[in-house]
Amino acid sequence: xxxxxxxRTGRPRAVTEQAILDAALLQLDAGGAASVSxxxxxxxxxxxxxxxxxxxxxxxxxxxxxxxxxxxxxNHDRFIDRxxxxxxxxxxxxxxxxxxxxxxxxxxHLLLGGPMDGPNALALREVLSEVLADxxxxxxxxxxxxxxLMVYLLGAIALEVAxxxxxxxxxxxxxxxxxxxxxxxxxxxxxxxxxxxTAGTVAKYFTTEQFLWGLQRVLDGLDPHA
Amino acid sequence: xxxxxxxRTGRPRAVTEQAILDAALLQLDAGGAASVSxxxxxxxxxxxxxxxxxxxxxxxxxxxxxxxxxxxxxNHDRFIDRxxxxxxxxxxxxxxxxxxxxxxxxxxHLLLGGPMDGPNALALREVLSEVLADxxxxxxxxxxxxxxLMVYLLGAIALEVAxxxxxxxxxxxxxxxxxxxxxxxxxxxxxxxxxxxTAGTVAKYFTTEQFLWGLQRVLDGLDPHA
DNA sequence: ACCTGAACACCGTTCAAGT
DNA sequence: ACCTGAACACCGTTCAAGT
Numbered sequence: 001x002x003x004x005x006x007x008r009t010g011r012p013r014a015v016t017e018q019a020i021l022d023a024a025l026l027q028l029d030a031g032g033a034a035s036v037s038x039x040x041x042x043x044x045x046x047x048x049x050x051x052x053x054x055x056x057x058x059x060x061x062x063x064x065x066x067x068x069x070x071x072x073x074x075n076h077d078r079f080i081d082r083x084x085x086x087x088x089x090x091x092x093x094x095x096x097x098x099x100x101x102x103x104x105x106x107x108x109h110l111l112l113g114g115p116m117d118g119p120n121a122l123a124l125r126e127v128l129s130e131v132l133a134d135x136x137x138x139x140x141x142x143x144x145x146x147x148x149l150m151v152y153l154l155g156a157i158a159l160e161v162a163x164x165x166x167x168x169x170x171x172x173x174x175x176x177x178x179x180x181x182x183x184x185x186x187x188x189x190x191x192x193x194x195x196x197x198t199a200g201t202v203a204k205y206f207t208t209e210q211f212l213w214g215l216q217r218v219l220d221g222l223d224p225h226a
Numbered sequence: 227x228x229x230x231x232x233x234r235t236g237r238p239r240a241v242t243e244q245a246i247l248d249a250a251l252l253q254l255d256a257g258g259a260a261s262v263s264x265x266x267x268x269x270x271x272x273x274x275x276x277x278x279x280x281x282x283x284x285x286x287x288x289x290x291x292x293x294x295x296x297x298x299x300x301n302h303d304r305f306i307d308r309x310x311x312x313x314x315x316x317x318x319x320x321x322x323x324x325x326x327x328x329x330x331x332x333x334x335h336l337l338l339g340g341p342m343d344g345p346n347a348l349a350l351r352e353v354l355s356e357v358l359a360d361x362x363x364x365x366x367x368x369x370x371x372x373x374x375l376m377v378y379l380l381g382a383i384a385l386e387v388a389x390x391x392x393x394x395x396x397x398x399x400x401x402x403x404x405x406x407x408x409x410x411x412x413x414x415x416x417x418x419x420x421x422x423x424t425a426g427t428v429a430k431y432f433t434t435e436q437f438l439w440g441l442q443r444v445l446d447g448l449d450p451h452a
Numbered sequence: 453a454c455c456t457g458a459a460c461a462c463c464g465t466t467c468a469a470g471t
Numbered sequence: 472a473c474c475t476g477a478a479c480a481c482c483g484t485t486c487a488a489g490t
Contacts, residue, residue, distance in 0.1 A: 012453090
């Protein structure tokens with residue numbers, strides 16, 4: 001909690017916590033969450049692997065700090081502006097979050113891996129809660145609604161990232177659709193008779209448009225004046 | 227794709243694919259997704275670690291097969307019954323999925339880790355799509371709506387599981403709330419002035435009630451007659 | 453106080469050899 | 472065809488020793 005700005009004595013630190021997080025993010029972007037390693041981070045910043053334990057108690061703490069810093073880069077500008085229509089405020093936040101996470105696909109895993117209870121994660125929920133309150137929701141509904149929004153945003157981005165960016169040699173888009181259709185064909189027709197008819201439709205939507213369409217439906221459900 | 231029922235020649239198999247998946251699930255339940263290992267599975271079923279590569283090409287394939295089997299255990303009974311109100315059908319499916327996943331928290335990670343394009347994953351989406359179609363949605367809206375529902379269900383369960391079941395010594399519920407409040411207090415009051423007022427409210431909801439409340443809001447948004 | 457080298461108990465996967 | 476032992480190139484973490 002307390003952050004002493006200078007160390008008492010002894011040898012100066014060779015690197016900074018930020019440099020360690022930078023290295024972790026680099027590894028994350030390069031090879032996905034599975035390829036982030038203590039040894040790799042240490043090599044990148046130029047210290048012995050075990051020296052990292054002077055900065056963070058263990059690997060999990062490094063990843064937690066990375067998630068926190070990551071969320072801190074999202075919470076900024078125009079969502080506080082109460083002049084804008086509330087739906088527009090949520091949409092802007094949603095798109096910003098999505099942009100950040102799609103740019104660092106491995107981070108999604110980390111986000112959903114642990115409890116979202118860091119300061120920045122809570123700040124995100126608070127922002128959403130305030131927007132809903134401004135929209136006219138009663139406090140309880142605003143709080144619960146902010147949870148529903150978080151669920152939708154993180155869930156949608158998680159599924160999108162899982163679709164797009166599987167760790168190894170990802171098949172191209174047409175290949176993936178073909179695979180999906182083939183898989184679909186193995187479903188017994190007696191059980192899901194309408195399957196083959198709607199298969200193409202189901203497979204079609206994985207875009208910003210789908211993301212925003214879903215968001216609008218969720219907002220419809222949360223709109224206190226609907 | 228073809229499933230030969232008998233092997234051509236040579237030594238009989240020592241175990242079955244199912245036994246391997248059983249062992250994987252056991253490891254998953256015991257220590258979370260991180261503690262599932264090829265060597266652990268092999269030890270459990272009583273073969274050498276590398277013998278496992280006769281059954282599956284690699285660890286990822288084992289986990290993929292486990293996810294598929296897992297989803298297969300969910301898709302059953304009363305969601306096909308067109309007599310029931312459509313919201314009730316979705317709610318039943320949602321609760322069944324949630325029960326299964328909360329019972330095997332490590333599986334959530336696996337589900338969200340890869341693309342949901344196996345036969346059973348698609349069947350799940352198809353069921354939801356059909357329910358929405360029965361509710362009166364046009365085919366496109368039903369397909370897109372089924373995606374929104376999947377996002378909500380998996381997202382909500384993922385967040386819930388992450389809250390409840392972090393891998394190591396999980397703090398008790400009051401401890402967690404205290405931690406969350408403490409974290410919240412570090413948010414600068416000038417930026418989020420209403421934070422402290424709503425903190426208690428935000429922290430309060432992580433229950434079946436919240437899960438179903440959110441589901442109802444999503445269904446409100448997807449209801450073609452709303 | 454922070455760093456290093458060495459070690460411990462693990463990983464996933466491959467290869468050559470047995471039956 | 473399936474199994475095994477041995478090996479390779481990794482992990483996260485700890486400990487004793489250096490400065």
